[in-house]
Amino acid sequence: MKLDYLQALKRVDEARGAWVLHGQEPLLEQNLVDTFRASWLKQDIERQRYDITNVSDWKTVFNALNSLSLFSSQLAIEVHGNIKPDANGLRELKKYLQHNEQNLLLVVMPKQDSSSLKTAFFQTIDANGVNVNLVANYPKDRQQILAVEAQKLGIQLANDAWQWLEQHHEHNLLAAKNSLMRVSDTFTDVAVIQIDHLHSCLQDQSRYTTFDLSDALLQGDFGQSVKIFQYLIASGEAMSLILWSISKEIRLLMQLFEQPQNALQLGIWKNKVSQYQQALRRLDPNSFLAWPSLLLRIDASIKGLGNENAEHLVFQAIAGLCGKPLFMAPTS
Numbered sequence: 001m002k003l004d005y006l007q008a009l010k011r012v013d014e015a016r017g018a019w020v021l022h023g024q025e026p027l028l029e030q031n032l033v034d035t036f037r038a039s040w041l042k043q044d045i046e047r048q049r050y051d052i053t054n055v056s057d058w059k060t061v062f063n064a065l066n067s068l069s070l071f072s073s074q075l076a077i078e079v080h081g082n083i084k085p086d087a088n089g090l091r092e093l094k095k096y097l098q099h100n101e102q103n104l105l106l107v108v109m110p111k112q113d114s115s116s117l118k119t120a121f122f123q124t125i126d127a128n129g130v131n132v133n134l135v136a137n138y139p140k141d142r143q144q145i146l147a148v149e150a151q152k153l154g155i156q157l158a159n160d161a162w163q164w165l166e167q168h169h170e171h172n173l174l175a176a177k178n179s180l181m182r183v184s185d186t187f188t189d190v191a192v193i194q195i196d197h198l199h200s201c202l203q204d205q206s207r208y209t210t211f212d213l214s215d216a217l218l219q220g221d222f223g224q225s226v227k228i229f230q231y232l233i234a235s236g237e238a239m240s241l242i243l244w245s246i247s248k249e250i251r252l253l254m255q256l257f258e259q260p261q262n263a264l265q266l267g268i269w270k271n272k273v274s275q276y277q278q279a280l281r282r283l284d285p286n287s288f289l290a291w292p293s294l295l296l297r298i299d300a301s302i303k304g305l306g307n308e309n310a311e312h313l314v315f316q317a318i319a320g321l322c323g324k325p326l327f328m329a330p331t332s
Contacts, residue, residue: 001130006144008032008132012039015104017097020125023134024111026309027174036106045074052081058089065096065103075103082109082307084121097128110307136173142166149177153184157193164195168202178234208232210245217249218275220282222322229318239302239310246317250291253279282323
């Protein structure tokens with residue numbers, strides 16, 4: 001079965017079997033995955049996440065799907081990657097789809113080309129599972145999607161304001177959503193947002209800077225850090241500059257951990273020393289081990305190397321610095 005984004009949103013609570021999400025719209029992926037996670041939490045469904053970096057990783061996924069959960073009568077396996085199962089994995093997938101009644105396999109993949117969509121894996125999903133293509137190619141579709149976001153924020157836009165918003169962001173849905181958040185915060189008492197409101201709010205310089213992001217990260221304020229990051233992206237701040245700011249804080253924290261008496265020599269301002277010390281007390285030193293490789297992955301994705309989404313990876317870095325890992329660790 002094939003569904004679009006809005007159709008998929010309506011069926012999340014009843015989802016079982018195998019679902020595959022793929023596309024190049026980070027907003028749609030983020031929203032749909034968040035909706036699944038909220039649904040699982042509401043239904044007391046145990047969630048496990050796996051990242052596929054090698055075709056052999058699928059064996060672990062199917063072993064988990066075929067195991068009884070210790071904590072719930074239902075299990076949701078969330079898989080991220082761009083490697084499809086091999087012949088053995090496809091046999092396991094078909095067996096799972098034939099006999100499963102309660103569990104869900106949710107596979108999140110980047111955009112797939114036409115040849116990939118014709119492979120045995122997608123043919124199996126089309127016949128026995130749910131295939132969700134995360135695209136919004138037409139203005140009507142994009143406006144429908146953004147209207148849902150506006151409704152969540154409690155705001156309404158005039159028709160010509162919608163057109164201005166789309167043109168302003170060149171059809172970038174995630175940036176448009178971030179702008180809706182900014183408009184909602186700025187015009188709390190306006191019934192219908194007009195073009196003048198959008199223009200005055202979004203043409204101004206961002207109210208936040210990368211320095212504000214650094215302060216929020218050191219304070220461990222995850223919500224504020226995400227909010228500032230979203231505003232920076234919406235205002236066109238270069239991802240490379242955002243990465244530089246995050247890298248600087250990570251480097252200073254790691255150096256201060258090893259040289260706790262040398263804060264000033266490391267280049268930390270005197271009035272900021274206590275913030276860094278509090279951040280170190282809050283963070284698990286073991287988490288430092290993962291930071292260098294994550295920064296390299298962000299740098300590579302910004303440069304267009306590999307298939308990972310730079311904004312998603314920055315969210316992981318922000319969560320790590322705030323002591324709130326985004327994902328459960330895979331279980332063996």
